[in-house]
Amino acid sequence: MSDLVERVHVLHEPGLYSVRSSGASVYYVDTRDIANPRYLRASGPGNTIGSHMDDAWHPLMRLGMATDLSGTTVLLDVWWTLLVGAQHYYETRRPGHPNGDVYWVISREAWEIERLDAMPPPDDLTIDEREAVP
Numbered sequence: 043m044s045d046l047v048e049r050v051h052v053l054h055e056p057g058l059y060s061v062r063s064s065g066a067s068v069y070y071v072d073t074r075d076i077a078n079p080r081y082l083r084a085s086g087p088g089n090t091i092g093s094h095m096d097d098a099w100h101p102l103m104r105l106g107m108a109t110d111l112s113g114t115t116v117l118l119d120v121w122w123t124l125l126v127g128a129q130h131y132y133e134t135r136r137p138g139h140p141n142g143d144v145y146w147v148i149s150r151e152a153w154e155i156e157r158l159d160a161m162p163p164p165d166d167l168t169i170d171e172r173e174a175v176p
Contacts, residue, residue, distance in 0.1 A: 044156050044157060044158050044159060045156065045157045046154060046155065046156050046157075047059075047124075047126075047155050047156070047157055048125070048126045048155070049123065049124070049125045049126070049155075050123065050124050050155065050157070051122055051123050052071055052073045052079070052105065052122050052123070052124060053073060053076060053079070053122045054122075056073040056074055056076050057072075057073060057074060057157050057158075058070065058071070058072045058073075058074060058157070058158045058159070058160070058161065059071045059072075059073075059124060059155055059156065059157055059158065060154075060155070060156045060158055060162075061124060061130065061149065061152045061154075061155050062152065062153060062154040062155075062156075062169060063149055063150035063151055063152055063153055064150050064151070064153065065086065065088065065150055066086025066087055066088045066168050066169055066170060067083055067084060067085050067086045067096075067168060068083075068084045068086065068167060068168050068169060069081060069082070069083050069084075069130070069132065069149055070082045070083075070084065070161065070167075071102065071105065071124065072099070073102075078101065079101070079102040079105070080099045080100060080101055080102050081099070081100060081102045081105070081132050081134070082097070082098065082099045082100070083095070083096050083097070083132070083147065084096070084097060084167035084168050085097055085168070086168030086169060086170075087168070093147070095134075095145060095147075100134040100145075101134050101135060102132060102133070102134060103133045103134055103135055103144075104121060104131070104132075104133040104146075105121065105122050105123075105124070105130065105131065105132060105133070106120060106121045106122075106123075106130070106131045107120045107123065107125060107128045107129070107130060107131070108128070108129040108130060108131040108148045108149075109128055109129045109151070124152065124155050125152065125155075126152050126153065126154065126155055127151060127152065127153075128151060128152060129148055129149055129150060129151050129152070130148070130149045130152065131146060131147075131148050132146060132147050132148075132149070133145070133146040134146070
């Protein structure tokens with residue numbers, strides 16, 4: 043069973059969530075182990091910028107909204123909340139990396155957030171960009 047949600051504080055409502063946007067890549071947030079939240083960016087084909095950090099789980103040090111619903115940049119003060127219509131900021135650590143210990147990505151605006159019971163099979167982690175909502 044899975045449920046679509048408009049807004050969720052992932053630490054107050056621990057679970058496994060998928061975050062879809064206008065691209066083929068899908069973010070997964072897993073807070074089922076509240077002491078060790080993590081995220082995965084499943085890189086899809088198409089108009090997306092890939093990263094060496096894609097397609098693997100990473101500790102989630104911070105999760106915030108990068109923009110509000112109007113697209114205006116916010117001060118990243120709404121932590122640990124996923125919201126349909128907002129871009130999200132995912133932060134992890136890369137100790138010893140020459141560019142610094144902090145690694146972060148900002149997603150496209152979320153058009154769908156789904157609470158999952160389990161991870162999808164590997165072939166279903168991403169979506170076809172033609173299915174994505176512009």
